[in-house]
Amino acid sequence: xxxxxxxxxxLKVLPMSAEESGNGGRNLNIAYSFTExxxxxxxxxxxxxxICYLAFVTESRDAVxxxxxxxxxxxxxxxxxxxxxxxxxxxxxxxxxxxxxVLPLHLKGTEFQLxxxxxxxxxxxxIRKNCxxxxxxxxxxxxxxxxxx
Numbered sequence: 596x597x598x599x600x601x602x603x604x605x606l607k608v609l610p611m612s613a614e615e616s617g618n619g620g621r622n623l624n625i626a627y628s629f630t631e632x633x634x635x636x637x638x639x640x641x642x643x644x645x646i647c648y649l650a651f652v653t654e655s656r657d658a659v660x661x662x663x664x665x666x667x668x669x670x671x672x673x674x675x676x677x678x679x680x681x682x683x684x685x686x687x688x689x690x691x692x693x694x695x696x697v698l699p700l701h702l703k704g705t706e707f708q709l710x711x712x713x714x715x716x717x718x719x720x721x722i723r724k725n726c727x728x729x730x731x732x733x734x735x736x737x738x739x740x741x742x743x744x
Contacts, residue, residue: 611704616667623670624642624670625640625642625672630676637649638660640663
């Protein structure tokens with residue numbers, strides 16, 4: 596299977612509109628939850644359209660949550676793991692390998708930034724497939740998600 600087809604099979608990048616991301620995310624409702632992974636604890640956040648943020652907890656939960664709130668200071672936040680976040684956790688941890696749905700990523704960025712994201716997401720699968728240290732690939736993918744500001 597081609598790398599591009601593999602990427603589009605599991606991940607779909609949905610750009611945030613100016614209405615959604617403008618004014619500090621005033622029109623966004625964001626659910627967030629913390630999850631323990633084999634690579635460390637993460638904060639995952641989502642809108643009704645897709646995952647909009649994922650980061651490792653390196654200092655404290657409050658610090659990583661503050662970073663999210665800095666990106667979207669006027670969004671409405673709710674500490675809650677929604678169905679999309681649970682599906683993403685299951686896919687990342689390969690709990691349900693047979694039934695992986697397309698995971699939507701609801702990302703803020705320019706057209707150029709989003710095209711770079713799509714390219715990097717394709718690399719993720721190549722790295723994961725060929726890398727003997729899977730943890731490095733997982734950390735790298737989370738860094739890519741975290742940098743989309």
